Amino acid sequence: MKKLLALILALAMVLSLAAASAQTVELPRNETLYFAGQQWGTVNSWNIIGTNQNNAMAIAGGPSGYRTLMFETLYMYNFMDGSMTGLLADGDYVWNDAMTEVTVKIKDAAKWSDGTPVTAEDVKRTFDIGVEIGNGTGTGYKAYIAEIVADGKNLTIKAAVNEAGVPVNPLKVVDFLSGAPIAQAAWIDAVVARNNGDATAILNDAGEDVVWSGPYTKYYADDQKVVLVRDDNYWGQDASMWGKLPVPKYIAHAMYADNAAGEVALKAGEVDVCQQFIGNVQNLWLEDGLPISTYYEEAPYGVCLTMPTAWYNMNMPVLAENAALRKAIAMAVDYDTIIANAMTNQSPSFADVPRSLMNPTGGEQALYNQAEVAELQWAGSDIEGAKKLLDEAGIVDGDGDGWREYKGEKIALNAVCPNGWSDWQASMEVVAAAGEKIGVEITTLYPEYSIYQTVFTNPNQVEYAIFMWSPEAASPSNPWTRVNQFLGTEYVGVENNWSGNWGQYVNEEADALIKKIPVTTDAEELKALYTELTKIYLTEVPSFSLMYRPSVFHAVNESVWTNYPAGDDGRNIPPADCTDGYGIAALYELELVNP
Amino acid sequence: MKNTLRQIFHSPKFMTGFVIFVVILLTLFFYPLFNPGNPLEMIGVGTFAKPGTYVSLYDALNTSRETLRLSDADDNRLAKQLKAEDRVAMLEWFNAMGIAVDFDISDTDALLKLWDDNYDPATKPKGMTMAKRNYYKRLNNALLQLKAADEIVLADVNAETKALEETGKVNKTDYVNVGQVANVKLLPLGTDNFGRDVLKELVSATGTSIIIGLIAGAVATIIGLTFGLLAGYLGGIADDLIMFITNVFTVIPGFVLLILISYSIGQDQRGASVVALVIGLTSWTWTARSVRSQVISLRNRDHVNLSKLSGHSLFRIIMTDILPYIASYVVMAFILQVSSGILSEAQLSLLGLGPKTTEVPTLGLMMNWAMLYSAHTNGSWWAYFPVILTITLISFSLNLMNTGLDQVFNPTLRD
Structure with a gap:
């Protein structure tokens, strides 16, 4: 009897397991656009005003614009030309003369998924609740926006002003227009009510009943994949917006164990759009003959918007007291090797785009006077120059052991980045090799990311001497935001600092210049300010960039879909994975290879 | 002793392993002499x-040339730029554009002419x-090169006028002797x-890994041997205690222990010798157990009892009356430990x-970097396969030597 019972139980278990595994959704391949490199792990929530959603396809403020598949922003940012295209907003935003107010009109056609119109009140409520409960929108913009005034479809954003009545940072107000996803006021009220107004509870609400305005909504999510389905009632098919629906019916993202798995899936044609770094990506088409392309056919294959940077830890006296040592190490590093090895040439070289505070896009490069700082720039591998600099500064090898000393002690530094981040690890190896050539001992150290992130965001850490992190890429407020990250004192001493100046570098002069920029509108004056800051940065060397790098990678496989954006197609759609900022325009133009 | 050695070197298994190992060692010694740095x-x-021979293009241009009129040179050039599948692809392009192709695609001239007349990248x-x-x-770019003139013009920037001035030409029939080019680099296994x-x-x-193996093997063997000898000979509480420790270490999987210790040491402390030490410290248990069992069978032999009656010290009894009887076994265990030490590092x-x-390259690190850079998925076999082969050869040779020795020392295994 017992045996029979056990047998039945075992059978039941096997059957239920089989049933569970059979539940996975099957999607028609030629209606589905598959992604890789965005979503790692199970989706936590769909709560647009919450935190910790881990929902990369639906809720993600990327460095190249907000991902507007499900939730929409007022404007879509295009990093190719810095333009802002109205999404929920109708026409351009208008500043008043003193730059204390910006007015925006909401499109008449804009509707929520429940059919109600999107109004200025929704924007106001989104901002207000953000400030109240402290979500990303609230903490990100409350210092720059005093209040939002709603009047039907008309919206006035009042910038925060200082004592003198000058706006704190109008650039950040513009960031809000393209960076803050708008939630429905009525839905926010419902969430607040069911959580009794408790901020923590609101932030952690799962938001399964969320109301959206974008062209896609949730369809399926588990620990294997997440799928969005097209909302065929999407308001954007109105002539005032896209005039049609996006082409793919489903947006799907399988959870891959690591980059290698995602790359294999891309090669096999199981992934259409891949946001992953792929070393020697050109071999995919040159040698393997696969139908895979990047935005540009030739190196650097994509649009580099940021520069992964090695930061010097100013908590260490030897680094803080010796600008010569900081500059010498930076001069000795062989950047060509880093770019060829770590980036497999998917970055312009520092000879092509000399180092400064700017990313390599034409718009930012034009913002400073290159001739004036040419003397200070270095392209790397300058061992003799670096040695000379150290000798002049009195940092010499006194005891003849081959290593230089400072105040009688051998200089021993480490170069640190997270384990498994292979391109950064390779860069740190090259930095260590440069140290050896100029007699400064640098050893590499690769802690696990979970440890790394707690140490480098700690303002008092003395464990990492040279460590890597990337500054901001592109947004309406850049390059100001990035310059502030490099030289501003705003983030010095901030606990759990994810915002900037991780090396804790303090320079009052630079700080004063940085504060002037947001309220400067005169182009010449702006250029002079940025040039001056670049001079300070290149003289003081509180950090040094190792390469240029796209903020999102964009490789597409044309086995199923085609007509992806490309550098020479004249459509001005940025390579933003068909999802971010104005990059989403690509979704409306995709075509099937075999219709 | 002499007889034993002769027996050993007559064992074909041992000799095969020994020769492979010696060849590896000789390579380690001699190769750096030819390729220092x-x-x-x-x-x-x-x-x-x-992998291949890299010839400096710069130096080749400045090397004296010979003119060779090779009849198949043009064909080779063509085959390199225009493969059979390219011809098929061109045909597909004509079809897609609705252009009639009324000749065989192996007709290169006609094909190129039609392409030339019609292709527009836009x-x-x-x-x-x-x-x-x-x-x-x-x-199309490759085909443009085919059509290029018979010579390539070399030019230099005039220091004064900054204009390009012709300094020479390279003809299709120009050849240089590789031996005369100043810089030729042979990379048998690429980079x-x-x-x-x-x-x-x-x-x-390989040198570093063998040293790691030797240190790990020595540490493991010394610990295992000491514990085994003491436990086996002393018996009683000492035996119980040592076997308790040994069992504890046996129960915890060695590799897991190895991972945990390595992780907790932290990377900045992990030199090659530290890693070797850690491997040695976690892999001694089976040596201890087997030495113990051998010693137990020895300790009641007559000569041992005689030694005891003669009042010899514990140390002397172990060293002169017990150790020599298990020496062959210890040597074999040591060889296996070396082999597994190299594998553990990898x-x-x-x-x-x-x-x-x-600081130093090791076989495992080479594989680690090759894997981090997806050498296995992008077809760069030279970055990892020779490493795997080397590890295999080292363990294979060591294991062969071990088996050979076993056959010599263990009469029951003799053919």
């Missing part, structure tokens, strides 16, 4: 240069993917992800827990 030097800018045949259009652009010479690195890494490094990377 730092094995970690990054000579290549870029990742994974293919055209976008309906339904053609970006990848395919890019392919045609590349093909790795850092642009390092893989063969040079491999030789250096496994650890593959997980990113090996020695820190800037």
